Amino acid sequence: MKIVNLGSLNVDHVYRVDRFLLPGETKASKGLNDNAGGKGLNQSIAAARTGSEVYHAGYFGSGSEMLRRVLAEAGVHMDWMEDHMDIPCGHTVIQVDDQGQNCILLFGGTNTCLTEDYIDRVLDQCTPDDMLLLQNETNLIPYIIEAAARRGIPVAMNAAPMDEGVKDYPIGKLRWLIVNEIEGAGLAGGGSFEEIMANLTAAYPQTGILLTLGSDGAWFHDGERDIRMGCAKVPHVVDTTAAGDTFLGYFLAGMLDKMDPAQALRRATYASALTIQSPGAADSIPTVAQVEAVMAAGTLGELAVQDNQA
């Protein structure tokens, strides 16, 4: 039983700014850090930091040295990664403002060069006991979902970053769909959180939905279980980058470990509350020991929970 993340990897070039650039403006930044990131890599590291067995699959391109090192240090298996040094690896330009909010410009690089042949070779090594994880930062997502479905491999997909093409993906074949409220509304329509969730569950009745709601917490719906979980109390937000990835990686690892969903969501919520108190992406993701310590200490407050079981 393992998580196989056919996922993205980026070098994040992170510029600290007091506020985001305006159109046409030139502005000095307050500092630059190059960090390991990418939604895929962050999610792999989050899941691995819970102790789960995680295989990351995809391509290393030129400039990937830091990404390789960070994955190795987190204990993520890289046996199925391929080197394509003639292609630059994915990267981002990220502005982080004084409130810790970010805006991200993405360059796909090797993340968007996957081939059907490579995907088939990865999937041939997976079993129906595994969980395949995808984000919308790689190419051939519809092909991957269909090919996994044919092999009986359950798939979890994070629809971020959302684009028009996502609507045409075979989402009904996913085991889990993870979206924020903007992505959820873009896919299924709706204004309020309630409408968005109702529309998603009606559109994809066989798919478990995890709707992430930023400072309003998260909403989980899977058949007979419906759980709304509030946010932790974070004294000072340093950088929100990778908060959603931490939440997702922790949640999915919990599901694979057959944790009660409410417990998995609770642990994931505290994990992402720790992530936003440190700068960077992968580097800011806590270990499970750090998360358990903060839960035991109660320093980030109790979470509001509505748990409806049939």
Ligand code: RIB
């Ligand atoms: O979710 C955060 C991530 O999104 C960053 O690490 C960046 O690489 C982008 O993929």
